[in-house]
Amino acid sequence: MSDAGPLSLPDAAGGAATPGLFVAFEGGEGVGKSTQVRLLCAWLADAGRPARATFEPGGTPAGAAIRAIVLDRAHTGLSPRAEALLYAADRAQHAHAVLHPALDAGGVVVTDRYIDSSLAYQGAGRTIPLDDVAAISRWATGGLRPHLTVLLDLPPEVGLARARGRAAADRLESESLDFHERVRATFRALAAADPARYLVLDATRGVEALAADVRTRVGALLGVPA
Numbered sequence: 460m461s462d463a464g465p466l467s468l469p470d471a472a473g474g475a476a477t478p479g480l481f482v483a484f485e486g487g488e489g490v491g492k493s494t495q496v497r498l499l500c501a502w503l504a505d506a507g508r509p510a511r512a513t514f515e516p517g518g519t520p521a522g523a524a525i526r527a528i529v530l531d532r533a534h535t536g537l538s539p540r541a542e543a544l545l546y547a548a549d550r551a552q553h554a555h556a557v558l559h560p561a562l563d564a565g566g567v568v569v570t571d572r573y574i575d576s577s578l579a580y581q582g583a584g585r586t587i588p589l590d591d592v593a594a595i596s597r598w599a600t601g602g603l604r605p606h607l608t609v610l611l612d613l614p615p616e617v618g619l620a621r622a623r624g625r626a627a628a629d630r631l632e633s634e635s636l637d638f639h640e641r642v643r644a645t646f647r648a649l650a651a652a653d654p655a656r657y658l659v660l661d662a663t664r665g666v667e668a669l670a671a672d673v674r675t676r677v678g679a680l681l682g683v684p685a
């Protein structure tokens with residue numbers, strides 16, 4: 460990571476100011492992101508603040524086609540730059556078709572993965588300078604940043620075992636443990652560089668304990684008692 464550039468996304472001057480609330484869940488493989496997105500959105504609905512749950516890659520019809528390409532183990536020759544641009548294209552469409560409309564309407568949006576995943580996987584994992592990865596995602600999204608990122612932190616061997624309990628390993632999951640260690644370290648470094656925007660949770664804890672901490676933080680942002 461020595462030549463990787465800044466560890467937090469620069470504030471997007473002229474970037475997206477939004478009346479809604481944008482929450483991202485991040486972390487490595489099998490850390491429990493989908494589980495926590497589902498629980499948070501169920502709680503928000505019960506509290507009278509229904510949220511749009513979404514994800515990357517694949518949160519739009521075009522994105523689903525991109526997801527199939529990037530996760531397909533048959534694409535052994537995909538270059539790091541091509542991979543980075545495919546994830547950015549998915550994100551551009553996601554921002555255009557889902558994130559900006561929902562947030563501009565004042566909604567709450569909860570996404571399973573966003574820009575930090577590109578910084579961690581394509582930046583640290585593929586060793587593309589983080590400045591470059593950040594720049595293409597900033598352009599792709601018009602500078603849209605989450606108000607809060609929940610980082611579920613877990614040793615990669617634990618998360619990979621959880622993920623592989625469900626399905627065969629995809630192209631990214633099949634990368635080396637060293638790759639996934641770099642990914643984890645970068646997620647943690649991003650959070651440490653900008654603590655006000657992050658909630659870092661030890662994802663070895665139980666599902667309900669984690670969900671309670673998420674509710675406390677998101678509830679405080681929305682003025683909803685947890």
Ligand SMILES: Nc1ncnc2c1ncn2[C@@H]1O[C@H](COP(=O)(O)OP(=O)(O)OP(=O)(O)O)[C@@H](O)[C@H]1O
Nearest residue numbers: 487488489490491492493494621622662664665666
């Ligand atoms: N806190 C937890 N403790 C133990 N197991 C968990 C926990 N949270 C989720 N799991 C289990 O781990 C597996 C992966 O969870 P989940 O799909 O929510 O993770 P994910 O981060 O979205 O995974 P992926 O990166 O593969 O999309 C599931 O079987 C889920 O039931």
Ligand SMILES: Cc1cn([C@H]2C[C@H](O)[C@@H](COP(=O)(O)O)O2)c(=O)[nH]c1=O
Nearest residue numbers: 515516546572573576577580581631632
């Ligand atoms: C958004 C994004 C994702 N990835 C990787 C991370 C995972 O290995 C897959 C997505 O699969 P999930 O199990 O549904 O989370 O894609 C990435 O490398 N770069 C990104 O920007």
